[in-house]
Amino acid sequence: MKKTGLVLPCRQRTQGYNKMLKLLSLILLLFIISATSYGDIYYWIDKNGVKHFSNAPASLDSESEIKLIKEKNKLTSLFPEEINDTGNFQILKVYDGDSIKVKGYNLVFMVRLVGIDSPETGGASNAGQPYSNQAKNFLLGKTSGKKVVLKSYGMGRYNRQLAEVFINNKNINLEILKKGFAEVYKGKTAKGIDINLYKEAELQARQKRLGIWSLRPSEYKSPKQWRKENPRK
8 A cells, every 4th residue: 555655646747747748849849830830821711601711810709610721731832932933823902012912822811022111102191202102003013914923931010921022033022122112121131031132132223323212311211210200090
């Protein structure tokens, strides 16, 4: 009886250690997945049986089922590492020089062109910045009626995918910079992007005094500063 009394507590401690190890392993696995994914794509079925895809989680009722698509092969097909000539996404809407809505693989979601910051178009009560319409029209002209390839760098603010947009292997983000319709994004640099290519493209436009760089210093304001002075309502 004494021997049994000693064994039970040890077994309980061992079970406790095993549970703790499993919990730590799960936390580590979730961290690795989140660190290596291209951005979360959520899939759910609502109570009416309608399927939904989004890059932002939804508020679900008890009859809905939600799944998080993270399988490597699925993500690779959505956001290929190697850019090819075959376009995978259709541009549904161009909001300004660096924001679009795309459709593909039964997904519809917002994309923020990574690495660049184009002049703000403003709104109904604000005229926006100089060259904001030119930037929007340039992107619209480049992508209208065409399918594009996206190379994603994860999720940004406002639940948008940060991505490079390619048409026939040409990086449209860089093309916008070269025309002087954007500056290099002044916030945190997306992990994995070759920001030196972006700085070089901006320098070319500066030297040629194209677009926003043709303005006098008193006429030009960084989009980041403009947003700070004109916050969204």
